[in-house]
Amino acid sequence: MTGYIFRRILQAIPVFMGTTFLIYFMVFAMPGDPIVALFGDKTPNPAVVAQLRAQYHLDQPFIVQYLIYLGGIFRGDFGLSFSGEPVTAILARTFPVTARLAILALLFETFFGILVGLISGLRKGKLFDASSLAVSLVLISLPIFVIAFVGQYVFGVWLGWARTTVGSGAPLQDLILPALVLASVSFAQIVRLTRASVIETSGLDFVRTAYSKGLSSRRVIPVHILRNSLIPVVTYLATDFGVLLVGATITEGIFNVPGVGNTLYQAIIRGEGPTVVSFVTVMVLIYLVVNILVDLFYGLLDPRIRYVK
């Protein structure tokens, strides 16, 4: 098992190098001179420009700049934003908000998605199944900003159950509505995935054998049908959790959530290269870690994966 984890971490290294290199290269290739841009309309003093270039290693070749940057990352130094604030400080401020939102959304979509999917799968073709399929189709078809605005209007303005935007400090009760919006699309996917998986598993031979042993549905459904059906669902949830953790730009924007996605969006608009690169680098790291954790979780669900190396 430790060998397996070690190998997974080794595999993550080239992925990390490759993605950061690509991101750095893309930011490097963006048009415009960031130092000149700093001065705005003023004519820059060549001596100051040269000094700044040397300070940010912009006078070095691209590959050297990249290596210097990479070295900084390994020392925990992600550089400064244009406002002079360390990128790590911005991350420390925004990431917990996004993480809270992500976990909340994940809980909603996992619980309701699997529950509705399971009932649909067990009652294939019945009224519940048909209506849940219809609802999930509507949710999948709608762009998330439509769901967000409708949710904001209905629950925030009309019913007044929730605040339309997230207040300072992003308290949990303010995050419920954005989390539900964020969860809605994945919820629909999970319903469909669970349903299909449950229908498939229910028809398998070992389920019939379980019944032939004299087990009741109350035991067969959770123990023999649900657990086996969850394997593809977990794959989806895992990728989705990764996506949620690195920030939902649109939803965070609409509900004014001070999270990673919102901040990154602002940084891209303002052309803050170092902030963008650092944010994306951290996102890649998070994504890799989540992926490794999920692969380990698979082993818990399916012993065949646990023992095959």
Next chain:
Amino acid sequence: MSVPLSTSAAVKPLLEIKNLQVGFQTQNGLVPAVNGIDITLMPGQTLAIVGESGSGKSTTAHAIINLLPGSGRITGGEVLFEGRDLTQLNEKQLEEVRGRMIGFVPQDPMANLNPVWSIGFQVEEAIRANGIATGKEVKQHAIRVLKEAGLADADKRLRQFPHQFSGGMRQRVLIGMGLSSRPKLLIADEPTSALDVTVQRVILDHLATLTREIGTAVLFITHDLGLAAERAEQLVVMYKGKVVESGPSREILENPMHPYTQRLVAAAPSLASRRIQSSQKNLTDLGYSAPRAAEGLDLVEAAAARAGKQAATPVAGGPAIKVDGLTKVYRIRGAKRDARDFKAVDDVSFTVERGTTMALVGESGSGKSTVAKLLLRLEDASEGTITIGGRDTATLRGRALLDLRRTMQPVFQDPYGSLDPLRNIGNTIAEPLQVHRVGDRASRRARVDELLDQVALPSALATRYPNELSGGQRQRVAIARALALKPEIVILDEAVSALDVLVQAQILRLLADLQAELGLTYLFITHDLAVVRVIADHVCVMQRGKIVESSTVDKVFDNPQQDYTRELLNAIPGANLKLGV
């Protein structure tokens, strides 16, 4: 048609099925699968239901414990178990009957254990659900039933998972599970058809001993008449959802009344090889039970004809296949990172003369299919030479390799998996012609018609798709495709193993006819020695990658030299049956 199986009035029947009807709801309405059958089983007795796939035998088994798949439901009749009609019970009452009173051993050991739970968990939950034991005793009881079922090291393997068990071991687990509550009736639905013959024999012997000790009656479901007759006192023959014949096994075997049963007796390879053996002195005596209704299907006659023809035609030209010192080594990455070598094929040598059939016989894992792959150059040999038609194949590349493939075509086991579902039959058969750029569109079409005719399929089938065909028809298509390039050699890798006996007999006959007509050389790979008797001239018996015995068919059957060969022969179901020959 119902025949009372026992007239003893003192003992009440354990299971009485009266006029049972089962149907499946489809878009076109209710399709009947079982049409009013009657079966009576006395306590402690063993009764076998025999029939081909689609005869309704498994549906009957599932209907008894009300576990019909999908849209299936009982539409009429009674299933009286100890006088209680099981069809009238609610779910809760049924749960009490299942497992505790009626055990069930399913067909495919690979698919019938939940892969995500340990063996111990799955046995223990059955014991707990039926209230056989509580607390710590559950585990003790689980170990006991598994040991009874033949898992000697059950206490050590309880925490292992199904994928760590072989097929035979899994079937033992399922048998242990089925008998864990000491049920009065055990339904065994083709319990060993997925296993090697020798394993099958050991497991069925064990099952018989165990049920006799416990006093459990067995309802045994199988497609193999020989197996049924060997294992059960009573037989019920089912055909298209109806019971066509029932009675004591011996009587049915010796004097089959119904034409369908007669055909089954004639077509069962296990019985055929037995009949050949017992009538070696005088082949003409065979007229006794070769039923007139089944003309053209009798395997005994086919084998006799084959023996006569083989003796008459001398072999012309050099050998078609010559294999010398063939070895294939696979590198296995072990659990502890130690690479070790596994010899799948170990110093195998044999020669196949032109126009003859060589059978390569062995159990799963014996290396017989690897030999086929090496011959076809789908894999390269580690050592040794393969000479096809006088040419060493190891060095062939590109064009020459393509030419080799042209002279040598395979037919595989699974008629469902070996045809592309998105291609119609005509295109499937014409594909090799296209690949090898033979002829133009019109001549290819003509060739497809000719091939369909050769394998006795109507030419209208060319525009149909595989899902519209039966298993036997698909295998005919696969054979037609193999013959498209007019090969000299056909490698048949378990080509008839997945087919029902009657279909199997037809395909074997087709293969024999094609061989006579086209002068084909067959390499017939199988685990079933019974089939070998009727199709092959020479036999190589393989065990763990080595050829342990190699001789003519008659010598191997009449005078086996190796213990392993004897074991395989004894494992043919029905081998020890007394037939009224």
